[in-house]
Amino acid sequence: MKATRLLRLLICIALASAPLKATSQRRAMKDPKTRPNIILILTDDMGYGDIGAYGGQFVPTPNIDRLAASGLKLTQYYSGAPICSPSRASILTGMQPGKWHFTTFLDTRKHNREAGQIDFLDPEAPSIARFFKESGYATGHFGKWHMGGGRDVTDAPGFSEYGFDEHNSTYESPDPDPAITATNWIWSEKDSLKRWDRTRYFVDKTLDFMRRHKGRPCFVNLWPDDVHTPWVPQAEVGRTGQSPANPQAEETFKGVLKEYDRQIGRLLDGLKELGLAENTIVIFTSDNGALPTFGGRRSGGLRGSKLSLYEGGIRMPFIISWPGRIPADKTDDRSELHATDLLPTLSRLAGVEVPAGYKGDGADRSGILLGRPSPRRKEMFWEYGRNDIAYNYPKGNDRSPRLAVRSGEWKLLMDADGSRIELYNIIKDPAETTTLQAAEPKIAGELRTKLLDWWESLPKLNGN
Numbered sequence: 001m002k003a004t005r006l007l008r009l010l011i012c013i014a015l016a017s018a019p020l021k022a023t024s025q026r027r028a029m030k031d032p033k034t035r036p037n038i039i040l041i042l043t044d045d046m047g048y049g050d051i052g053a054y055g056g057q058f059v060p061t062p063n064i065d066r067l068a069a070s071g072l073k074l075t076q077y078y079s080g081a082p083i084c085s086p087s088r089a090s091i092l093t094g095m096q097p098g099k100w101h102f103t104t105f106l107d108t109r110k111h112n113r114e115a116g117q118i119d120f121l122d123p124e125a126p127s128i129a130r131f132f133k134e135s136g137y138a139t140g141h142f143g144k145w146h147m148g149g150g151r152d153v154t155d156a157p158g159f160s161e162y163g164f165d166e167h168n169s170t171y172e173s174p175d176p177d178p179a180i181t182a183t184n185w186i187w188s189e190k191d192s193l194k195r196w197d198r199t200r201y202f203v204d205k206t207l208d209f210m211r212r213h214k215g216r217p218c219f220v221n222l223w224p225d226d227v228h229t230p231w232v233p234q235a236e237v238g239r240t241g242q243s244p245a246n247p248q249a250e251e252t253f254k255g256v257l258k259e260y261d262r263q264i265g266r267l268l269d270g271l272k273e274l275g276l277a278e279n280t281i282v283i284f285t286s287d288n289g290a291l292p293t294f295g296g297r298r299s300g301g302l303r304g305s306k307l308s309l310y311e312g313g314i315r316m317p318f319i320i321s322w323p324g325r326i327p328a329d330k331t332d333d334r335s336e337l338h339a340t341d342l343l344p345t346l347s348r349l350a351g352v353e354v355p356a357g358y359k360g361d362g363a364d365r366s367g368i369l370l371g372r373p374s375p376r377r378k379e380m381f382w383e384y385g386r387n388d389i390a391y392n393y394p395k396g397n398d399r400s401p402r403l404a405v406r407s408g409e410w411k412l413l414m415d416a417d418g419s420r421i422e423l424y425n426i427i428k429d430p431a432e433t434t435t436l437q438a439a440e441p442k443i444a445g446e447l448r449t450k451l452l453d454w455w456e457s458l459p460k461l462n463g464n
Contacts, residue, residue, distance in 0.1 A: 035217040036322060036350055037280040038132075039206065039271075040342070041264070042091070042221065044084065044144055044228040046317065047290025049300025050257060054317050056300070058250075059258045063265030064319070067284055071321030072369060073331045078406070079288050080339035082306055082313035082384050085146050087287040087339065088223075092147065092162065093126045094343030094360035098383055098458040100125050104390055106172070108151045115390035116464025120148020120156035120174070126358055128343045130163025132219040135352040141167040142205040143223030149174035151184065168205050170198075170225055186230065189243065196234040196256070199224040199263040207270040214274065217350070222267070224260070229291075231256040250294055281322045281349065283342075289313040291394070303432045307393045309382050309400040309413055310432055320369055322349075327371040335368040336376040336406070345369065380406040381454045386416075386464045405451040412437075412447035416455055421448060 048054055051061040053068035054075075080090025085106045086097030093100060101118040112119050129139045141164045148156035149172065156174040159167040167173075171181040180198055182190035193201055206222050230247030233255025244252045264284070271277040290298035291306035304310025318337065320326055337345075340362035347354050348366040363378050385391035385402035393399070401413040401420040409427040414420055423437040423444045437444040 034279070035136075036325075037210065037218045037220075037276060038346055038350060039218075039220045039222055039267075039280060039282050040091070040346075041267075041282065041284045042088070042143070042223040043260075043284070043286040044223070044225045045288065045290055045306055046227055046286035047293060047298030047300065047305075048302055048312065048315055048317055049298055050227070050290065051261075051317060053319065054300055057297070059254045059261075061257065061261040063261045063268065064284060067264065067268065067282060067321050068319045069329045070323065071282075071319055071326050071328060071330075072371070074318040074320075074335065074337055074368075075331065075333045076336045077285060077316050077318030078336065078338050078380055079286070079314050079316050081382060082288045082304075082308055084144075084287050088145075088147055089121055089125075090339040091342055092121070092128055094128065094340050094358075094362045095126065096340065096361050096381065096458070099361075101459065101461055102147075103383065103386055103464075106146060106148065106150075106153070109153060111390060112153075113462065114387070116386050116461045118461070119153045121162070123157040123161040125162075126343075126355075126360065127162045128346070129219060129221070131343070131347060131354055131358075132350070132352055133163045133165065135350075137217045137219045137350075137352070138209070138213040139164050139166075139219045140206070140209045141169065141221040141223070142202040142209070143169065143221065144225040144228075145169045145173035145223070150176070164221075166209060168202065186225070186228075187232065194234070195230070195232040196259060199226045199260055200266070203263050203267045203270070206267065207274070210271070210276055211274055214276070219350075224263075226260045227253065227256050233259060248292055253294075278323050281320065281326075281346070284317070284319040286316040289316070293398075301431055304398045304400060305394055307384065308398045309384055309402070309404040310398065311426070311430055312398070313384075313400070314382060314404075315430075326369055330371065332368060332373050334373040334375065335365070336380065337365055337368065338362060338376070338380045341365045341376075375408065379450060379454075381451065383455065383458070403451055403455055405447055405454070407447060407450070410440075410443055410447060412444060412451060414448060414451060416452075418448065418452065423447070 050056045051064045053065045079087045081087040083105050086102035089097040089102045103117045104115050133139045158174050168177045179193040180191050182188045187195040202224050206220050231252035289306045289312045293299050293305045299312030302311040304312030344362050344364040345366045348364050382404045401415050404413045411424045411426040413422045421437050422435045424432045
């Protein structure tokens with residue numbers, strides 16, 4: 001009886017203390033000294049198989065692998081789209097990019113009209129940076145933007161309208177940095193800061209921003225435009241005195257990837273020198289798949305590439321590190337994570353309150369990042385291809401149907417008219433080699449209906 005009374009007493013004490021502990025944790029998260037910094041590294045066109053931690057065999061990537069060893073690696077993270085502009089919009093807004101009229105990369109006004117999309121992201125759209133800023137964070141964007149501005153789009157809203165305190169960006173933005181935009185193109189030999197030094201430049205800007213805001217939590221988009229083509233490694237230029245003859249060759253890619261990994265190491269070392277490493281969440285991922293893939297090797301054995309809704313176009317490397325909070329040197333092969341999940345998930349981890357009226361498409365997946373794997377209960381949807389003008393890519397076997405849905409172990413692809421249905425068990429067949437719609441008509445029919453309903457729900461411009 002005494003033991004029973006003691007057990008009951010201990011249970012009562014635990015129940016009574018639980019709310020106090022939770023309240024204490026919430027208060028701690030609101031303290032600027034304890035709230036985590038967040039650096040979101042969004043690599044440009046990095047394939048699932050590019051880096052060592054995911055089996056890459058091009059060049060050693062010891063610094064990215066070091067980040068993986070200090071944190072958690074997910075094998076089922078999905079971008080919001082197989083191409084840059086809508087993929088980036090899904091991260092910033094936590095919503096399906098089609099809801100904001102993002103369907104492919106932003107280009108000239110003519111191209112955007114033909115693609116049935118807008119010229120820039122509506123500044124009234126939700127923004128993870130704005131939410132963090134309103135919660136007391138200093139916010140910075142360093143690197144590629146590509147959600148408005150550049151070419152003949154001269155009226156795109158500035159970075160501050162999306163909640164950023166500071167920025168340095170490429171020509172595909174409303175305020176390109178003069179050091180890297182001597183001409184209105186990806187790079188120029190006239191740039192005072194050369195192509196091979198751009199990632200270093202953005203890393204330096206990030207560390208300087210963190211240094212100047214010590215004592216205040218920081219949210220930073222570090223979005224380099226490596227490893228996007230053209231590949232112009234310094235060693236190649238130094239040897240010949242001019243740009244490489246083939247800036248899409250495997251050897252030039254290896255040179256750029258090697259330097260990119262070195263700069264990730266400089267970032268990690270810089271955080272440690274600033275005394276910020278222990279309380280900084282560092283996320284490493286990519287906006288979409290690789291192109292060229294060198295025979296599929298950059299896609300890590302997955303089918304498809306950038307511009308494709310097969311796994312090679314949308315399944316990305318994803319590493320997250322937060323010393324002492326996120327388990328080190330772990331791999332989660334079970335949990336699905338979508339780009340739209342980052343806004344609610346990072347907000348929860350940082351104690352940032354999301355506005356009551358916000359209705360995103362993502363799910364709070366903070367539990368899996370803290371070491372509790374679980375399947376994603378919400379379906380994931382994608383589109384790429386509203387007509388044959390702006391979406392006639394990629395060519396050959398990597399060109400997928402134009403819509404896709406992932407539900408549990410199943411993935412269905414089809415065109416918007418309901419044709420070209422392909423059904424895969426993505427757990428058993430991640431390379432998408434064997435279609436099962438004939439063998440699983442019930443599953444195919446249910447997913448077809450869900451996918452068409454989702455497609456019909458998206459707003460359309462100019463009938464596209």
